[in-house]
Amino acid sequence: MLAFTRLSLAAAVLAPALSTHAAKILVQVGPGGQTIFSPSNVTASVGDVVSFQFLSKNHSVTQSSFASPCEPLAGGVDSGFQPVAVDATNLPEFSIAINNASKPLFFFSAQTALVDECNLGMVFSINQDANSATKSFTDFQANAKADVPAAKATAVVSSSTVAAAPAAVSSGAKILVQVGAGNGLTFSPSNISANTGDTVSFQFLNGNHSVTESSFASPCEPLAGGIDSGLQFVAANSTEIPEFSFTITNGLKQFFFFSKQTVPVNECNKGMVFSINQDPNSAVKSFAAFQANAKADIPASTASAVGTKATAVPAKASSGSEILVQVGADDSLTFSPSNISAKAGDTVTFQFLSKNHSVTQTTFAEPCSSPLFGGIDSGFQPIAPNATAIPQFSFTLNNANTPLFFFSKQGAECTKGMVFSINQDPNSVKSFAAFQANAEADIRPAAKGNKRGRRVHARDFSKVVGK
Structure with a gap:
């Protein structure tokens, strides 16, 4: 029997509380493997809840506008992508309430x-x-079918001055790069030559890798404002292969890239890097030298934190203890233990054991609000029922005097008490029990919404070959 996991209860259009007379309107996303919403238009009253059930593939419910159907609305509702395996029995559900x-x-x-x-x-x-x-x-849908701006059609990262290409690049060559071929931590080929107007297309064949621009000097650090595909998860039984493309506007320039995945290993430190127009005969900047830099590039920020620089610590922190926290043990909505004491230099390691949770930093006063700006965030860590590889997320403490507060940002898990703290005084007015009580009572007004996930824009991915 199919079960649904409620991913989100609210968004920018939410009512503060549901009316006792509110209706629930069900919308199926991708029924029968189709690229449709069913029904495609609904009528809803104030207080009604519109619930989207994701039935196949990997779709989203992203708010836009009549004039720009295929562009996310700033500050709008967004479910994020919701992948559904072919044999899934637990189906995601995302809901919004109308005010x-x-x-x-x-x-x-x-x-x-x-x-x-x-x-x-x-x-x-x-x-x-x-x-x-x-x-x-009908007009809205017609606008969507006609909404193919040049920047979106020809460049994956249209906001990047490095690689955003003008529309007239179709005369260039297409260069294919395979990411993770043969289950290896590789780009294949690892270095290419490309001319102005050429398109470089990356096919993600397995695992959960990225194509992230860096520099020769700092191979494993994202370049500010650079190209980034984001992590592209490919299930073992996937029949759809993600592809990410960008077009070269300066064939004289060298480009450097890495995979920013650090779970269960730091792929960049394993040599999973890639370059464009790098001179193999250069005495100082060959691909071999770039890869050697990557393997040696283990700053404290990457060694101690997965996916965040918020807790970068000095190298001497390695002398501290490691504290293990289990996330979702026995399919429960818990961190175990839920509160720990840690010293400066200690490493806190989270093991994700089930479902799709996160470790996201927040505050005592608003446990379930948006993630703390600049704070620690593991991102969602999905675990298949038959998974043999368990994601692990770690950071190192460099200040033991300040309590830290965390929650799982998945759907309503926070309001069900799935929170965690470090160095919280059990005898204080800010005890863990009080923090958890705040979380369970945290029914936020519409202005705050429940948009906790990272927004993935349509323009961040380019079209690929058909099914």
Whole structure:
């Protein structure tokens, strides 16, 4: 029997609390493997809850506008991508509640791997007038199918001045690079030559890797404002292969990249790097020298924290103890233990044992609000029921005098008490019990919403070959 996991209860359009007379409106996302919302337009009253059930593949529910159907609305609702395995029995569900029924709402699926789903017409609306002469759902969907701006069609990272290409690049060559071929921590080939106008396309074949721009001097540190595919998870039984592309605008320039995955190993430190236009005969900047730099590049920030620089610590921290915390043990919504004492230099290591949780830093006063700006965040760590590799996330403490507060940002897990603290005084007014009580009572107003995940924009991925 299929079960649904509720991913989110609220968003920017939420009512503070559900009316006792509110209706629940069910929308299926991707039924029968199709790129559709069913139904595609609904009518909802104030207090009604619209619940999206994700039935296949890897779609999203992302708010946009009538004028720009395939562009995320700033500050809008976004479920994030919700991958559903072919044999999944636990299906994600994402819900929003309506507090203004007079305003039409517009949504699309931001998925562009394999095909741009929005351009195929995978859009959805709430309270759109079917009889409107100018803003009917039919018009909205037609806009989506026609919404293929040049920057989106030709460049994966259109905001990057390094690689954003003008529309007229179709005459260039397409250079294919395989990421993780043969289950190896490799780019294949690892160094290429590319001319202005050429498109470099990366195919992610397995695991959970990234293509992240860095520099020769700091191979394992993301370049500020540089190209980044983000981590691209590929399930073992996946039939869809993500592809990430960008176009070269300066064939005289060298480019350096790495995979920023650090679970269960730091892939950059294992030599998983890539370069463009690097001179193999250079005495100082050959690919071999770049890769050697990567293998030797183990600063405290990467050695002690997975996916965050928020807790960068001095190298001498290695003399501290390691404290193990289990996340989701026995399928429960818990951190075990839920509060620990740690000294400066101690390393706190989280093992993710089930489902799809996170370790996200927050505050005592607002445990379930948006992640603390600049704070620690593991991101979501999905675990398949038959997984043999267990993700692990670690950071090292460099200040034992300040209590730290964390929650799992998955759906309503925080309000179910899935929180964690470090160095919290059990006898203080800010005890762990008080922190957890705050979390369980944390029913936030509409202004705060529940958009806890990272936004993935449609323009961040390019089209790839068809199924």
